[in-house]
Amino acid sequence: MIPECPRAGDSRSRSRFPRTPAAEPSPGRAASGLLSEITTTINSEPFTDHYTILPGKELGRGKFAVVRKCVEKCTGHEYAAKFMRKRRKGQDCRMEIIHEIAVLELSTVSSRVVNLHQVYEMASEMVLVLEFAAGGEIFNQCVADREEDAFSEDDVKRLMRQILEGVSFLHQNNIVHLDLKPQNILLTSSSPLGDIKIVDFGLSRMVCSHQELREIMGTPEYVAPEILNYEPISIATDMWSIGVLAYVMLTGISPFLGENKQETFLNISQLSVSYTEEELQQLDQTALSFIQMLLRKQPQDRATAEQCLKHPWLQSSESKESQTAEKTLTVEEQEPPGMTSSPETPGSMSTAEEKEERPMTEELIVMAAYTLGQCRQSSTSEKDALAAEQKAISKRFKFEEPFSALQEVPGEFIY
Incomplete structure (x- = not known):
């Protein structure tokens, strides 16, 4: 358990948590929350007999998995092939892969979750053939240097509705994702801006009312206080991550x-988050209330996915779109024959950034990689922006890898 330490100094104190060894799993606990039955046929013939792996950079890579773009030979369709090792740190982890397959099977009817096409198994690894999302991660827009490449507030509203639809579906089936972050949410296209696909269910778990589930897992910047305190996990745990995700998508700042x-964990446990950032003040004020109803320390106080979908912030853009459509229809009815309106050209989005494998380090009771980098700049001058970044480096982020106390897990891949 990560203890809550007294706050020292200001809201961005450098107080460190005491160092503790990695937690060891208790007997039989590894299977907790994992699904074990699947209906998908597991093919045993060589993967390359049916698919051609495309040359070039990988879609993503982790310590125990790699994602490559491939083409099915018989159809010519493109897919993302996720190659996953069955043994990790000397332990058989095939059950975790079967669980991920089971969650993907369960989510087949949801258009907001990446689709599973086929599964192959070799001596040392399994391959999940997944739907290819050409738009890449929404992370790329969250950290865009240029304002025109970043999400607009209306973009965030539309994508957030879709994310909530996917999360709502998972929660209705008692599945908690536990690693919701920009790197695990893909776009079907980047220009025009497509729809979202939620991916990477390696850390997901099935929760039920008659059995408590306690795990130390997730990505440090996005984990809920109850995970750090080793308290029971519930669907409300995902809703905290949704609040952090909304903040990041709207501002480019990791709250x-x-x-x-250690400082990140302390900020989370003390609910040290700023709502006075310049980027937030420029938004519809209902966006603040949306974030605030999710970033609450007590899980029972957080809004559900269904309640979020009814929030005024997400309803406002729908009503505006409806009003705009009505006005457009009225104008078109009044226009003389032969006059037409010119369609708007969708803006181009930034391309995906190449990722590099990060080393894993053991600290406290987690296994995680930790890096910093530049994110979207504010509208100040270049000198002011540089000075502000040097003073507030703790708000800047580039990439975080998920961690688990029970096993070292892959996390730097997007599927």
Whole structure:
């Protein structure tokens, strides 16, 4: 358990948590929350007999998995092939892969979750053939240097509705994702801006009312306080991550990120988050109330996915779109024959950034990689922006890898 330490100094204190060894799983606990039955046929013939792996950079890579773009030979369709090792740190992890397959099977009817096409198994690894999302991660827009490449507030509203639809579906089936972050939400296209696909269910778990589930897992910047305190996990745990995700998508700032993991954990446990950032003040004020109803320390106080979908912030853009459509129809009815309106050209989005494998380090009771980088700049001058970044580096983020106390898990891949 990560203890809550007294706050020292200001809201971005550098107080460190005491160092503790990695937690060891208790007997039989590894299977907790994992699904074990699947209907998908597991093919045993060589993967390359049916698919051609395209040359070039990988879609993503983790310590125990790699994602490559491939083409099915018989159809010519493109897919993302996720190659996953069955043994990790000397332990058989095939059950975790079967669980991920089971969650994907369960989510087949949801258009907001990536689709599973086929599964192959070799001596040392399994391959999940997944729907290819050409638009890449929404992370790329969250950290865009240029304002025109970043999401607009209306973009965030539309994508957030879709994310909530996917999360709502998972929660209705008692599945908690536990690693919701920009790197695990893809776009079907980047220009025009497509729809979202939720991916990477390696850390997901099935929760039920008659059995408590306690795990130390997730990505440091996005984990809920109950995970750090080793308290029971519930569907409300995902809703905290949704609140952090909304903050990041709207501002390009990671609200709880400190200069190290310990400071990040302290910020989370003390609910140290700023609502006075310049980027937030420029938004519809209902956006603040949306974030605030999710970033609450007690899980029972957070809004559900269904309640979020009814929030005024997400309803406002729908009503505006409806009003705009009505006005457009009225104008078109009044226009003389032969006059037409010119369609708007969708703006181009930034391309995906190449990722590099990060080393894993053991600290406290987690296994995680921790890096910092530049994110979207504010509208100040270049000198002011540089000075502000140097003073508030704790708010800047580049990439975080998920961690688990029970096993070292892959996390730097997008599927």
